[in-house]
Amino acid sequence: KRHKFWETQPVGQYKDVGDSSLPEGPIEPPTPLSEVKQEPYNLPNAYEWTTCDMDSEEICDEVYVLLKNNYVEDDENMFRFNYSKEFLSWALRVPGYYQSWHIGVRAKTSKKLVAFISGIPARIRVNEEVVKMAEINFLCVHKKLRSKRLAPVMIKEVTRRVHLENIWQAAYTAGVVLPTPITTCQYWHRSLNPKKLIDVGFSRLGARMTMSRTIKLYKLPDSTVTPGFRKMELRDVPAVTRLLRNYLSQFVVAPDFDENDVEHWLLPNENVVDSFLVESPENHEITDFCSFYTLPSSILGNQNYSILKAAYSYYNVSTKTPLTQLMNDVLIVAKQKDFDVFNALDVMHNESFLKELKFGPGDGQLHYYLYNYRIRSALKPSGLGLVLL
Numbered sequence: 001k002r003h004k005f006w007e008t009q010p011v012g013q014y015k016d017v018g019d020s021s022l023p024e025g026p027i028e029p030p031t032p033l034s035e036v037k038q039e040p041y042n043l044p045n046a047y048e049w050t051t052c053d054m055d056s057e058e059i060c061d062e063v064y065v066l067l068k069n070n071y072v073e074d075d076e077n078m079f080r081f082n083y084s085k086e087f088l089s090w091a092l093r094v095p096g097y098y099q100s101w102h103i104g105v106r107a108k109t110s111k112k113l114v115a116f117i118s119g120i121p122a123r124i125r126v127n128e129e130v131v132k133m134a135e136i137n138f139l140c141v142h143k144k145l146r147s148k149r150l151a152p153v154m155i156k157e158v159t160r161r162v163h164l165e166n167i168w169q170a171a172y173t174a175g176v177v178l179p180t181p182i183t184t185c186q187y188w189h190r191s192l193n194p195k196k197l198i199d200v201g202f203s204r205l206g207a208r209m210t211m212s213r214t215i216k217l218y219k220l221p222d223s224t225v226t227p228g229f230r231k232m233e234l235r236d237v238p239a240v241t242r243l244l245r246n247y248l249s250q251f252v253v254a255p256d257f258d259e260n261d262v263e264h265w266l267l268p269n270e271n272v273v274d275s276f277l278v279e280s281p282e283n284h285e286i287t288d289f290c291s292f293y294t295l296p297s298s299i300l301g302n303q304n305y306s307i308l309k310a311a312y313s314y315y316n317v318s319t320k321t322p323l324t325q326l327m328n329d330v331l332i333v334a335k336q337k338d339f340d341v342f343n344a345l346d347v348m349h350n351e352s353f354l355k356e357l358k359f360g361p362g363d364g365q366l367h368y369y370l371y372n373y374r375i376r377s378a379l380k381p382s383g384l385g386l387v388l389l
């Protein structure tokens, strides 16, 4: 398939796949800052750039409403991500963030927000190199403005603003295949409320299965089983950082989290991110960690329900408790918190628990990309230690 825009960008091109003569690392060198385009790219006449101050309740609400009505839907257009305002604030106002990377497009006359794209700074390790990158996310163009070729100019504009901060690499995911994925993940779902999932069409009743048999199949204990399993607290940040850094060091691509990052990304934040750990009752050592983020979806066109409550597996570390037992406790907590479904990608060691814990394969794939950085080895999802929101 021709990618008019992506063929012009410093990304792995199809023709280069497998060419091991090409070195691992940046595809293009940095440009001297004086040569980076100083002014914004041109938009079609009726539109103007705007920088979104996500600290402003009003602007955060505009971004929320744009995404709620126009962001990613599943392949059958039955569900649409419905990131909450507090989630968007958490996802964008990260340690060291640049407000200039929270980019909106407004219609000049109505001042209505009609498009958005965001970047946040992140330190991502690729093999032995820690690279300063931008994590690009939430690219959204209003449904009425599709195929006006707005997305390429928004990608170029966020790239320009990232370059102005002397950052030359980026990481992003997409449900579509572009030049060229560093890996392709399968997503999996674990039913927690099978009756609702079947009612809204997320799941289908299995062959030769009754509803009551299905409810019994997915039933979970009322409480967690691992001794010492508890919510993470601020005082745990140093120990969790050590545990997580050590665990992530085994993957080819992973975030280089420090204590400041762990405090932001993994400390429990109501309705946004939940995290738990196992503190050994004997010696109070922290041996395991697990977490999930909250990303509801709007249910498009169902009489009885309007929101699907979904939890997404985030970072999990097991050093003493078997990963399957740890993740079963996470499912128990998610059910206690009234989530309908628990989602996971087959990244890191997730594949080891998916089938045993009754996850079913989703009907799509999530592709991971790096911008202006070539990795030599073909990466399997199990070699990926990066979870994007």
Ligand SMILES: COc1cccc(CC(=N)NC(=O)c2cccnc2OC2CCNCC2)c1
Pocket: 072, 073, 074, 075, 079, 080, 081, 173, 175, 187, 188, 295, 297, 308, 310, 312, 343, 344, 345, 362, 364, 366, 388, 389
């Ligand atoms: C259930 O409601 C949905 C609403 C919109 C899209 C999809 C399917 C889908 N595209 N799912 C994922 O991309 C996905 C499935 C499992 C885990 N993480 C995921 O995506 C995350 C990470 C990438 N940014 C979106 C959230 C489902």
